[in-house]
Amino acid sequence: MKRRKRISRFVQNVLTYLVLLIFSFPLIWMVLSSFKTQVQIQSAEQMFWFKPTGRNYADVFGQYNFFKYMLNSLIVAIGSTLASLLLGLPAAYGIARYRLNSLGVTILIARIIPGISFLIPWYIIFSMLGLVDTYTALILSHMLVGLPFVIWVMIAYFESLPLEIEEAGAIDGCSKLGVFLRIVLPISGPGIITSSLMSVIFSWNHFMFSVILAAEKTKTLPIAVFNFLSYSEVNWGGLMAAATIITTPVLVIALIAQKFIIDGLSAGAVKG
Amino acid sequence: MTAWLDKRFKWVVTMPAVLFVLVMMAFPILYTVRLSFFEWSMSAAAPPKWTGLDNYAKLLSDTRFWHAVKATVWFSFGALILETVLGVAIALLLHRNFKGKESAKTIFLLPMVATPVAMGLVWVLIYEPTNGILNVMLQSIGLKPLNWLGSVNQVIPSLIVIDVWQWTPMISLIVMAGLTTLPQEPYESADVDGAAGWQKLFYITLPLLRPTILTAVMLRLIDVIKTFDIIYATTQGGPGTASETLNIYGYVLAFHYFQLGKASALLVLFFLLVLGLTLLMICARRSKEGDR
Numbered sequence: 327m328k329r330r331k332r333i334s335r336f337v338q339n340v341l342t343y344l345v346l347l348i349f350s351f352p353l354i355w356m357v358l359s360s361f362k363t364q365v366q367i368q369s370a371e372q373m374f375w376f377k378p379t380g381r382n383y384a385d386v387f388g389q390y391n392f393f394k395y396m397l398n399s400l401i402v403a404i405g406s407t408l409a410s411l412l413l414g415l416p417a418a419y420g421i422a423r424y425r426l427n428s429l430g431v432t433i434l435i436a437r438i439i440p441g442i443s444f445l446i447p448w449y450i451i452f453s454m455l456g457l458v459d460t461y462t463a464l465i466l467s468h469m470l471v472g473l474p475f476v477i478w479v480m481i482a483y484f485e486s487l488p489l490e491i492e493e494a495g496a497i498d499g500c501s502k503l504g505v506f507l508r509i510v511l512p513i514s515g516p517g518i519i520t521s522s523l524m525s526v527i528f529s530w531n532h533f534m535f536s537v538i539l540a541a542e543k544t545k546t547l548p549i550a551v552f553n554f555l556s557y558s559e560v561n562w563g564g565l566m567a568a569a570t571i572i573t574t575p576v577l578v579i580a581l582i583a584q585k586f587i588i589d590g591l592s593a594g595a596v597k598g
Numbered sequence: 599m600t601a602w603l604d605k606r607f608k609w610v611v612t613m614p615a616v617l618f619v620l621v622m623m624a625f626p627i628l629y630t631v632r633l634s635f636f637e638w639s640m641s642a643a644a645p646p647k648w649t650g651l652d653n654y655a656k657l658l659s660d661t662r663f664w665h666a667v668k669a670t671v672w673f674s675f676g677a678l679i680l681e682t683v684l685g686v687a688i689a690l691l692l693h694r695n696f697k698g699k700e701s702a703k704t705i706f707l708l709p710m711v712a713t714p715v716a717m718g719l720v721w722v723l724i725y726e727p728t729n730g731i732l733n734v735m736l737q738s739i740g741l742k743p744l745n746w747l748g749s750v751n752q753v754i755p756s757l758i759v760i761d762v763w764q765w766t767p768m769i770s771l772i773v774m775a776g777l778t779t780l781p782q783e784p785y786e787s788a789d790v791d792g793a794a795g796w797q798k799l800f801y802i803t804l805p806l807l808r809p810t811i812l813t814a815v816m817l818r819l820i821d822v823i824k825t826f827d828i829i830y831a832t833t834q835g836g837p838g839t840a841s842e843t844l845n846i847y848g849y850v851l852a853f854h855y856f857q858l859g860k861a862s863a864l865l866v867l868f869f870l871l872v873l874g875l876t877l878l879m880i881c882a883r884r885s886k887e888g889d890r
Contacts (some may be wrong), residue, residue, distance in 0.1 A: 334795075342691045342702065352763065353712065355731065356720045368729045402879035415614030432619055438731050439627065440824045443865045444788055445860060446633065451638065466622060467783055473618065501600045502607040528637040531713040531719050533827045538853060548715040552831060553718070569716035580711045584704045591710065592772050 356573070360566035367562045382567035390564065392571060395550040399572075401461055402536070402546055403529040403593050405470035413469075414476030414521070415514075419506055421477070422484035430481060439500050441534050444470065449538055459541040467535040472525030479524070479590060483517030484510070516586070523583055524590035527576050547572045635863035642773070653863035663864065665839060666847040673754050673843055675824045677761040681822075684762065684816055685769025686807070690799070692770065693777045707771070711763045718831030720748065721760045724834075740775045747833050750840040757841055760828050765821075776810030777803075809883065816879040823872055829830045 359367055361378035386392045400481050421430050448467060449458070457463040489511065496507040513516075533548040541548060551572055554565040603610060634653055638646035657663050692702060709717070724730055725746035733743035746756045784802045793801070828847050829835065833849065835842035842850070848868060852861035 338691060338694065339696055342694075342696060345688055345691065346702055346705055349709060349763065349767070352717060352720050352724065353708060355724060358714075359720075359723060367723075368767075372623065373731060373734065377636070396654060413615045413618055416611035420608045426608065426612060429612060429616065429619075432623075436623060438820055438876060439623075439869055440848070440853060441675055441826070441844055442861075443630045443869060444623065444844065445624045446862060447629040447853050448622075449853075452630075457887060470622060473615070475614070476694045490873075502604045502698040503600075503610075506611070516782075517661075527711055531711075533715045533830070534849075548713055548827075551713075551716050551719065566723065569713075569720055573712045576711050576713065577708055580707055581704055584707060587705075587707060587711065588771055588775075591707075591768060593667050593777055 333468070334523065336457065336502070353550075353577070355521055356566050356569050359544060360570045361466040361561065362563055362566075367391050367566075376426070380564075382527070383571075384565040385564050386567045390568070391551070392547075392550065392568065393465055393545045395545055396571070398461075398540075398544050398548040399548075402464045402468055402544075403526045405461060405465040406472050406529050407525040408468050410472035410476045410525050411518065411522065413510070414473050415480060416506070418477045418480035419484050421525060422481045430477065433474050433477050437469055441470075445535060445538055448535075453541060458539060459543050460545055463539045464536060464544055467539055468529040468532060471528045471532055472536075475528070475590065476521040479521040480514070483514060483520075516589075520586040520590045521577060523586055527579060527587075530572075530576060567588070628860045630865055632733070634866050637857040637859045640846055649859065652711070653859045654867075657858060657863050659865070662839060662847065664840070666842050666844045668753065669825060669841060669888060670769055670845075671839070671844040673757060673761075674819070674831075676754070676758045677765070677825075678815065678819055680758065681766045681769050681818060682811065684809060686773050686804075686815070688766065689770040689773035689777060690803075693774055703771075703774075706767045708768050712764075713829035714764065715831045716731050717764065718760065718828040721763075721828075722832050723810045725813065742852045747841075748837055750837055753833060753837065753841045757832065758831060760832070761825060763817060764828070769811075769818060772814040772817075773807060773810055776807050780806050812879070812883045816876065816883070818874055819879060820872065823875070842869075 340416045341370050358374070360382055361380070362372070362376055363379055364380070366372045366376045408570060409426070417429070420426060442465075448463070449548060491513075492505050495509040496502075500508065531547075531548065533552070536544075536546040537549050540549065551565070551568045554560060602644045604613070633649060635650060636646035637649045637653070638644070647890070688706075692699070692706065696702075721840045724732055727733060727743060727745050727748055730746075736743055742753055779875050780803070784806070785798060788798050788802060791802050825843065826849070829841055829843060830848055830849070833841045839847075844864065845868070848861050848864045851864060
């Protein structure tokens, strides 16, 4: 009986590590391929053993102008996150304290409706206003990604705060706005970090809105990576280097702030 | 001033977000609904032309539309079922105590946050028919290479694999969170009764996890049905229209063909489908809970 238990334990451990290997394989493969030449990528003999080259990275930054796209992505991700916090934090506080559930549900619709339903009208309106290919249009559209995260995560967070702290503030003569700004916000760090990280990551990754609303001037990284396909012969090494560059910041954030990311991803699941 | 603000506080704090919702969400949705009754190709010279329900009629007799419905259902449910089964199994595996448990959880998190477009392109390289690693491996064990994303029959299963890779971790994470909240007493009494491991799994763990699993499935369903990035990055609906789901067809209609009216009609129907399925799931969960 004991022996059987030990064998089953061993099998389960092997399975666990196998599962982890399979799930991390595409990322490993991406990084490996980004250090290969075109010839090495197409050679079955040099799958795992090859002489690494840094050429692809030099090309991506030199020839393909990736610094600019990176900056664009950063501006849009941070801009839309700040704007989402600015609108979302007070709104979430209002919804949590005054039980304005219908507003919370309305925000939920942003998650259910296919993104293109917004994209067609936006494209028409932004074209009329001359806002296509501007940061304004991209930041506004990416707020549709960030704002729901901020609002859901923060409603749950504000609801979990003890009311006594706020009542004490009110007795001390703080106005309601003062209570929110000086008492509630300073102790909301974890919630704000979680929602900001989610908003930044998912804006950074977002493809569909920018592919329509951005052109050469404000093109973000996902579109720059995708455009590798439009060259007549796909430069696989360069493409993998580009893919590595775009995913690395996100993966680093996920590794450092694992706890916050897990909280964010399962937000909404907890309350159901 | 302060008194004025205090009195209207709940409206003042929510107003900016409400305005955003009205301008950037409610208005576009209504505009899309309105546009679905018009014919327009976004040209300034030819203004939108009222055509009533014509777009809907055209869509419902369009074989490409019905093909997209089938592709959406096949892709979504294939992915959803695999992700649920694997997700729960992996959650149980990772919930045990083993060396490197915390780093394992972190590694497992990565597919979800990695940029989907970039990862779709990595999968294109993995699936590459002539020298991609999958076919090299198949050939090295004496099997015939497959065409994967390039084959009408294999493209949807190949895309399902990508989606399963990316999103199984989400189901696992939610189920793992659920596992930590399970009560200990049922297990203790099962031990007293001498229950085997698999009996505990099927008679205690899984039934207790049912609400958690249903929540995870519902969240996943809402997203999987709208999958865009990985399909557009890898096949753009091809080969031919073999992997063209509703979301991709809507995009193609709007931004490749500029048939805005027909695209809007498709989006309205698509939205009703997603909403209907979501409500169905919520009802299913409610009625299951009512049983007990």
